[in-house]
Amino acid sequence: MRVSGEKACKIVLSLSRKSSLTPRYAVLSSVYDKKNELIDQVIIIYFKAPNSYTCEDVVEFQCHGGIIVANMILDAVIKCGARLANPGEFTKRAFLNGRIDLSKAEAIGKLIEAKSVSAAKLLSRHLKGELQDFVEKAREDLLEIMAFIEVTIDYAEEDLPKDIEQRAAGKLKLLTASLENILENSKQREGLIEGFKIAIIGKTNVGKSSLLNALLRYERAITSDIEGTTRDTIEEEIKIGTHIVRFVDTAGIRDAEGEIEKIGVKRSLSAIEAADIIIGVFDNSREASGEDSEILKLTKNAKTNKKVLHVLNKCDLQSRFDAALLENPIKISCERDIKPLTDDLNEYLNTLDINEEIMLSSARQISAVSETLANIKTAQDLLNDGALELFSFHLNEAVNAISRITRTFERDEILEAIFSKFCVGK
Numbered sequence: 001m002r003v004s005g006e007k008a009c010k011i012v013l014s015l016s017r018k019s020s021l022t023p024r025y026a027v028l029s030s031v032y033d034k035k036n037e038l039i040d041q042v043i044i045i046y047f048k049a050p051n052s053y054t055c056e057d058v059v060e061f062q063c064h065g066g067i068i069v070a071n072m073i074l075d076a077v078i079k080c081g082a083r084l085a086n087p088g089e090f091t092k093r094a095f096l097n098g099r100i101d102l103s104k105a106e107a108i109g110k111l112i113e114a115k116s117v118s119a120a121k122l123l124s125r126h127l128k129g130e131l132q133d134f135v136e137k138a139r140e141d142l143l144e145i146m147a148f149i150e151v152t153i154d155y156a157e158e159d160l161p162k163d164i165e166q167r168a169a170g171k172l173k174l175l176t177a178s179l180e181n182i183l184e185n186s187k188q189r190e191g192l193i194e195g196f197k198i199a200i201i202g203k204t205n206v207g208k209s210s211l212l213n214a215l216l217r218y219e220r221a222i223t224s225d226i227e228g229t230t231r232d233t234i235e236e237e238i239k240i241g242t243h244i245v246r247f248v249d250t251a252g253i254r255d256a257e258g259e260i261e262k263i264g265v266k267r268s269l270s271a272i273e274a275a276d277i278i279i280g281v282f283d284n285s286r287e288a289s290g291e292d293s294e295i296l297k298l299t300k301n302a303k304t305n306k307k308v309l310h311v312l313n314k315c316d317l318q319s320r321f322d323a324a325l326l327e328n329p330i331k332i333s334c335e336r337d338i339k340p341l342t343d344d345l346n347e348y349l350n351t352l353d354i355n356e357e358i359m360l361s362s363a364r365q366i367s368a369v370s371e372t373l374a375n376i377k378t379a380q381d382l383l384n385d386g387a388l389e390l391f392s393f394h395l396n397e398a399v400n401a402i403s404r405i406t407r408t409f410e411r412d413e414i415l416e417a418i419f420s421k422f423c424v425g426k
Contacts, residue, residue: 001061001073003082004054004090011080012044012059015073021046021059031061033076040069054090055097101406103131103365110361115195117242118353122192126361134182134358135405138372141175142399149383149392169383176376183369186360189352191276193361195237196245196349199271201298202281203291207313210334211281212236212249215342241346248275272298277307277345280326285317288325296325307348311341364404371401 003011009021016029023046031039043062052058063069078084086092088109095105107126114120125131148168191197200208216236234249248271272278280299282292299308310326316333323329332338360366375398382391 001063001070001077002058002090003060003077004052004056004058004085004093005082006057007081008057008059009046009048011077011082012046012061014080015076016044023048023051031063031073031076033072034079039072039076040064042073050097053099054093055099056093101132102404103135103361103406104129106362106365107131110193114193115244116192116349116353119192122359123361125358130358131360131365132406135402138175138179138402139399141171142376142395142402145171145175146392146395146399149388149395152388165383169380172376172380172383176373176380179369179373179376182358182360183366183373185357186366186369189359190366191245192243192352192359196243196276197248197271197274198245198277198279198345199248199250199275200279200281201250201272202283202295203289206281206283207334208249208281209234211279211311211313211332211338211341212247214334214338215247240342241349243346243349245277245345245349269298275306277309277348279309279311279341281311281313282321282326282329283314284312284319284321284323284331285314287320288322292321292325309341309344360405368401368404372398375401 013019013021015031015033017032018027018029021027021044026043026045028041029044030041033039040063042064045060045062047053047058047060049055049057061073063073091100091105091108094100095102100108104127107123111120111123111127114123145168148164152164200211202208212234215238235246237244237246239245250271278299280295282288282295299310308327310329312321312323312326312329312331313334315331316336323331330340330344332341360369375394379391379394379398382388382394
């Protein structure tokens with residue numbers, strides 16, 4: 001249990017009946033309530049400001065396990081003048097007090113919810129400051145380019161290098177390529193952080209719900225020979241390799257007859273749109289139909305930005321489906337063996353693991369880099385047209401956008417960049 005704030009030490013001294021605490025020294029102490037009744041024996045550690053997570057005085061209790069004892073101590077702390085922390089408030093205070101930047105704050109929150117080993121490793125690198133360093137370098141490059149151009153605008157009569165605009169354009173081109181690379185990698189691998197969504201689609205009665213049950217190893221979805229049994233999407237998480245993924249079992253896609261089934265089919269199409277990976281399921285024991293052709297069209301249209309796997313189910317039965325219609329079909333039987341599918345999924349997910357590449361970890365960061373690139377591209381066009389003041393404006397907007405990942409932007413930094421790079425007025 002952790003207490004942070006200017007009264008933290010005073011509250012703990014009151015509960016422990018001690019006269020003082022030594023910073024960063026673990027001490028065994030009894031803790032009492034306001035009626036002077038013993039609650040527990042605990043370990044107390046005092047972190048004196050600013051040498052704590054929040055940069056405030058912080059005192060930690062390490063009490064015995066169990067809800068009752070912890071709640072009794074919590075109640076005693078509150079009665080001494082503390083209050084319950086709001087969600088994320090310790091990390092918020094750490095940010096506001098300068099302990100961490102926004103990228104590290106986001107990494108802490110995402111690390112708790114990490115859906116894969118790769119995500120945890122990536123976010124640990126963010127905590128070490130790799131994303132912060134990347135953003136700071138991009139920011140410095142933009143400021144330097146702005147300095148080049150503003151020198152041209154404000155000190156046109158000075159003896160300045162003739163190739164300032166060319167140098168600015170070259171630096172801008174390199175920075176654009178770097179930002180586009182991190183943005184593309186981040187969009188492709190969003191599922192590493194949030195967890196990959198896998199939609200199971202197919203016409204009715206091809207074994208979609210049976211596949212979900214086989215993956216989960218228990219009867220989560222109702223299965224029946226009656227067509228249209230699944231009327232809604234069913235979602236469950238499982239672990240494949242080092243990744244936690246969310247499978248979405250969808251209603252069979254066909255020309256629905258009833259209103260409820262129509263809603264189910266509509267939700268199935270929405271699930272396909274939201275998925276990172278699509279598994280198209282086909283029935284090996286039946287000949288291909290027009291509905292199968294529709295499923296193939298859906299998977300073909302999704303190939304531009306999603307991974308698509310074609311699964312031929314019921315391969316333990318006599319084959320009537322033309323497997324040549326499918327692209328590299330994975331042959332399984334939900335009744336006997338689905339290992340070929342899980343092996344393929346694991347192999348694909350492992351290809352998305354991050355090695356040395358930096359990656360954005362949130363939609364907010366992706367939005368910030370997208371806005372940065374949009375302003376840079378506008379600025380490039382304006383530089384080509386010689387509209388230097390408008391160029392400078394859009395580059396300033398780009399700096400504001402990239403800075404949102406870590407901190408706010410201060411205009412005075414441009415002046416510092418100008419006078420550190422050029423001997424103007426010497």
